[in-house]
Amino acid sequence: AKEYIRHRYSWDEKSISDELGKAKFFILPSLASAFERSMQETQKFVREKKVKQRVYPKNINVDLKEKKVTVLADRITEFDNLKAATEMKLIFHFSTDDRTIVNPWGVYISKETEEAVR
Numbered sequence: 001a002k003e004y005i006r007h008r009y010s011w012d013e014k015s016i017s018d019e020l021g022k023a024k025f026f027i028l029p030s031l032a033s034a035f036e037r038s039m040q041e042t043q044k045f046v047r048e049k050k051v052k053q054r055v056y057p058k059n060i061n062v063d064l065k066e067k068k069v070t071v072l073a074d075r076i077t078e079f080d081n082l083k084a085a086t087e088m089k090l091i092f093h094f095s096t097d098d099r100t101i102v103n104p105w106g107v108y109i110s111k112e113t114e115e116a117v118r
Helices: 002-009 016-026 029-049
Strands: 052-063 068-079 082-096 107-115
Touching (some): 002 052, 002 068, 016 029
Antiparallel strands (some): 052 068, 068 082, 082 107
């Protein structure tokens, strides 16, 4: 989960394409093309607005029975020389499959949800 978050949510306008490419290795292969399509607008926005984002997980709860990971994290976003710090809650549903060089854990995200923190 930490490795996926590092690539999926921490980037700037120069590194976003590379980082999301690395995050894709943690997406269930049958959903990889949908992931790429869904990230196109994000990449365009980040490049145009020169957005920087860093996310720091502070609480990770893994439920192996439900195959679900719940993450509470701090997000720092910067654009136009303004910084904003917010809290985010992520829920990942996952499955396990073959281990690879780029995903040695063999854990693949099948669904990702971001919820508002109350």
